Amino acid sequence: WHITGGIGKLSEALETRCRELGVKIYLNKKVAKINTSANCATGITLENGEVITSDLVVANADSEIVYNNLIEPSVKSAKPERRKLKKASKSLAGFSLLLGLDNSKGTAVQLQHHNVYFPNNYDAEFDQIFDKQVPVSDPTIYICAPNDKTMVKGENKEAWFVLVNAPRHDPENGWDWRNGAQEYASAIVKKLDQLGLNVSQRLDYMEYRTPLDLQNYAMAPGGSIYGTSSNSAQSAFLRARNRSKVKNLYCVGGSAHPGGGLPLVGISADIVAEIIGKA
Numbered sequence: 538w539h540i541t542g543g544i545g546k547l548s549e550a551l552e553t554r555c556r557e558l559g560v561k562i563y564l565n566k567k568v569a570k571i572n573t574s575a576n577c578a579t580g581i582t583l584e585n586g587e588v589i590t591s592d593l594v595v596a597n598a599d600s601e602i603v604y605n606n607l608i609e610p611s612v613k614s615a616k617p618e619r620r621k622l623k624k625a626s627k628s629l630a631g632f633s634l635l636l637g638l639d640n641s642k643g644t645a646v647q648l649q650h651h652n653v654y655f656p657n658n659y660d661a662e663f664d665q666i667f668d669k670q671v672p673v674s675d676p677t678i679y680i681c682a683p684n685d686k687t688m689v690k691g692e693n694k695e696a697w698f699v700l701v702n703a704p705r706h707d708p709e710n711g712w713d714w715r716n717g718a719q720e721y722a723s724a725i726v727k728k729l730d731q732l733g734l735n736v737s738q739r740l741d742y743m744e745y746r747t748p749l750d751l752q753n754y755a756m757a758p759g760g761s762i763y764g765t766s767s768n769s770a771q772s773a774f775l776r777a778r779n780r781s782k783v784k785n786l787y788c789v790g791g792s793a794h795p796g797g798g799l800p801l802v803g804i805s806a807d808i809v810a811e812i813i814g815k816a
């Protein structure tokens with residue numbers, strides 16, 4: 538299924554509903570600290586120093602940020618989660634392109650809404666991501682090509698979202714995404730051409746986002762798309778609990794139970810809403 542106007546419309550609908558219910562939303566305010574007293578969450582402190590006290594804190598930030606940065610190291614009840622975080626491995630990251638195509642410049646190619654192009658050697662992709670920690674030379678390419686007039690600038694235009702798996706931004710031990718991003722974006726466009734998708738000729742607009750961009754705008758450590766990885770049988774038990782051992786603190790989002798991806802993230806919120814109950 539597809540939401541007319543794209544996935545951003547879901548955020549707008551949620552915002553509207555929250556405001557109808559009287560929720561006060563603070564935008565562009567970074568949380569610097571989750572305040573605690575006697576192992577119990579008591580509110581938050583914003584980066585500008587403003588303190589907001591509350592009965593409960595529901596944290597949607599990555600659990601690594603919640604437990605390692607936002608809660609004081611001395612809070613004993615946070616220790617079990619910190620131990621789990623040490624054992625867990627982060628999920629892979631993604632390199633994405635936002636492409637605007639103009640079909641008056643070249644022949645259009647009919648695509649489905651979801652399209653996946655697999656490489657010849659699928660194993661080599663994951664060796665490059667997890668072992669060599671380098672951008673994938675022949676990646677699996679996912680293209681979302683919505684047939685949605687509200688998402689294009691006019692007649693004969695298309696707007697594609699293109700995603701390839703990528704190593705995390707890890708300048709110390711792996712790949713540093715400050716390097717080579719433009720060249721990598723161009724290489725993907727070339728690969729799309731080789732797949733017969735006639736992109737270069739029709740290219741009207743291109744934006745790309747690296748794992749480092751993802752880290753910067755969504756505060757996802759290293760640009761990991763799915764929080765902690767699902768690579769081992771143990772993974773499910775290493776995600777942050779929805780009801781934290783820090784009393785009155787609840788964790789939702791991709792790094793909390795049951796995991797990453799919008800449906801599971803929604804389930805984490807539903808679980809927490811059930812636990813907290815109606816006001």
Ligand SMILES: Cc1cc2nc3c(=O)[nH]c(=O)nc-3n(C[C@H](O)[C@H](O)[C@H](O)COP(=O)(O)OP(=O)(O)OC[C@H]3O[C@@H](n4cnc5c(N)ncnc54)[C@H](O)[C@@H]3O)c2cc1C
Pocket residue numbers: 566567568569597598599602631633700751754755756757762763789790791792797798799800802
């Ligand atoms: C390119 C890409 C494509 C994807 N495609 C799909 C898909 O097709 N289907 C799917 O199901 N999932 C997809 N995902 C995964 C999905 O987007 C994530 O699993 C989901 O968004 C995670 O939700 P979240 O609430 O945990 O984190 P986010 O959506 O990242 O939200 C966390 C929020 O917390 C804020 N934050 C963090 N720290 C602080 C702080 N200290 N103070 C204030 N705010 C803070 C961040 O700014 C951010 O807004 C994709 C992800 C990416 C990156």
